[in-house]
Structures are given as C-alpha cells and as structure tokens.
Amino acid sequence: MAGTQDDGVPPNEQAGAYSGPRAVDPEPHDTHENDPDYITRTRFLSGVAVAGGAVLTGAIAVPIVGFAVTDAVKGEDEHWVDIGPLSDFPKDKTQSLAVSAGGGLPDRRVFLRYRDGVLMAIWNRCAHLGCPVTYSEGGDNYSCPCHGGAYNSLGQVTAGPPPRPLDRFDVKVVSGKKEVGKRGTLAGTWDPTGAPPDARVLVGKAFSIDEKQRPYRIHGPGEEVEGILKYLYPF
Numbered sequence: 001m002a003g004t005q006d007d008g009v010p011p012n013e014q015a016g017a018y019s020g021p022r023a024v025d026p027e028p029h030d031t032h033e034n035d036p037d038y039i040t041r042t043r044f045l046s047g048v049a050v051a052g053g054a055v056l057t058g059a060i061a062v063p064i065v066g067f068a069v070t071d072a073v074k075g076e077d078e079h080w081v082d083i084g085p086l087s088d089f090p091k092d093k094t095q096s097l098a099v100s101a102g103g104g105l106p107d108r109r110v111f112l113r114y115r116d117g118v119l120m121a122i123w124n125r126c127a128h129l130g131c132p133v134t135y136s137e138g139g140d141n142y143s144c145p146c147h148g149g150a151y152n153s154l155g156q157v158t159a160g161p162p163p164r165p166l167d168r169f170d171v172k173v174v175s176g177k178k179e180v181g182k183r184g185t186l187a188g189t190w191d192p193t194g195a196p197p198d199a200r201v202l203v204g205k206a207f208s209i210d211e212k213q214r215p216y217r218i219h220g221p222g223e224e225v226e227g228i229l230k231y232l233y234p235f
C-alpha cells in the first residue's frame with residue numbers, strides 16, 4: 001500500500017500529507033550555558049534582589065550602629081552661663097528664664113527651681129515633639145499644649161506621649177571662681193547650703209534623663225534614652 005513505512009517513503013512526504021514545520025520540531029536555541037558574560041533573567045532578578053537587600057540592610061543598620069556608637073560619646077560641650085545672684089532665686093519657687101545656649105544657637109527657656117533644698121534647671125522643651133511646656137505653680141507640674149503631655153515637678157512623665165522626662169541642665173553655685181555648696185543627689189542638681197552672699201548661679205550643658213533620673217547625653221525630641229526603640233530613632 002502506498003505511503004506506508006514499509007514502502008521506504010517518510011510519512012510527511014506521502015501524497016497529501018502536511019510537510020511544513022511541526023510543533024515537535026522546536027527551534028534549536030542557545031542556552032548560553034558556557035557564556036560567562038550572558039545574564040539570564042533569573043540571574044538578573046537575583047542580582048536586583050541582592051542589591052535591594054543590601055541597600056535596605058544598610059539603611060537600617062547604619063543609623064543603628066551610628067546611634068549605638070555615638071550614644072556614649074556625643075553630647076553638648078561644657079559651658080556655663082551666669083544667670084544671676086543666688087539671692088534672685090528664693091526657696092520654694094520655680095522661675096522661668098531665657099538662658100544662652102552659646103555657639104550662636106537660640107536661647108533656651110529654663111525653669112529654675114529651688115525646692116527641697118536643691119537648685120534644678122529644667123528645659124521647657126517637650127520630650128515628645130519639642131513644643132514649649134508650661135509650668136503650673138499651683139500643681140508644681142508641667143504640661144504640653146500640643147498632644148497632652150504632662151510631667152510632674154521633677155519633669156517625669158505622668159501622662160501623654162512623651163517618651164522620656166523633660167531634659168535638664170547642669171547647675172552650680174560659685175563665689176568668684178570657687179564652687180560653693182555641693183552637688184545634689186538628683187542628676188544636675190546643686191545644694192547651695194552655706195553659700196556666701198555674693199554667690200551666683202550658673203547653668204551648664206543640657207542632658208537627658210530616664211524615668212529613674214539617670215543622666216544621658218542630650219537627646220532630640222521623641223528620642224528614647226533606653227530600650228530597643230532608641231536604636232530606631234528617628235524612624
């Protein structure tokens with residue numbers, strides 16, 4: 001019978017049979033397996049993923065390492081500003097005054113309190129986002145008008161979003177160039193007991209504290225002083 005394999009004629013050459021390209025005859029293609037310069041789509045996407053991961057890791061790790069390293073060493077330079085005679089600051093009072101920050105920076109508003117036998121200087125900058133806090137003589141406490149932050153007489157947080165207490169400044173009392181009185185037990189405070197009539201009050205560098213009133217280098221508004229979140233600031 002014509003067209004059978006038995007007669008030696010291939011089936012696609014038999015009369016009336018389709019003889020064009022067939023799906024079972026795929027185009028030979030170059031896999032570039034031996035070409036080191038050829039970039040496959042998989043290799044390209046892998047490269048993009050690795051590069052993206054590196055950038056992301058750097059964006060997170062660099063600030064963390066930076067803050068971790070600088071936390072212990074960064075801080076304000078020591079400087080002292082004479083804010084007047086000790087006699088201007090009567091006991092059991094808290095007074096608001098502007099104090100030069102030095103270095104061309106704007107003045108800072110400070111609450112200078114002389115209570116419980118010690119002088120303490122508290123910065124009026126809210127520890128949440130930096131709004132100026134106000135002092136209440138009646139309650140001997142501080143409140144922030146922006147988001148409801150509230151602090152007690154020592155600047156410790158009692159309500160609202162502030163992540164740490166109000167910042168403080170170093171304080172000391174001098175007569176001439178000689179310090180008179182002694183450092184108080186609370187961070188930044190000064191006990192002026194025994195100071196002579198010519199004693200003057202000096203306010204020094206700013207620093208931050210935690211809820212236990214342990215001192216830290218000065219932090220920015222919203223910045224934690226302890227815990228893992230401090231490494232994520234300002235994210």
Ligand code: FES
Binds near residue numbers: 126127128129144147
């Ligand atoms: S800035 Fe003070 S509570 Fe937000």
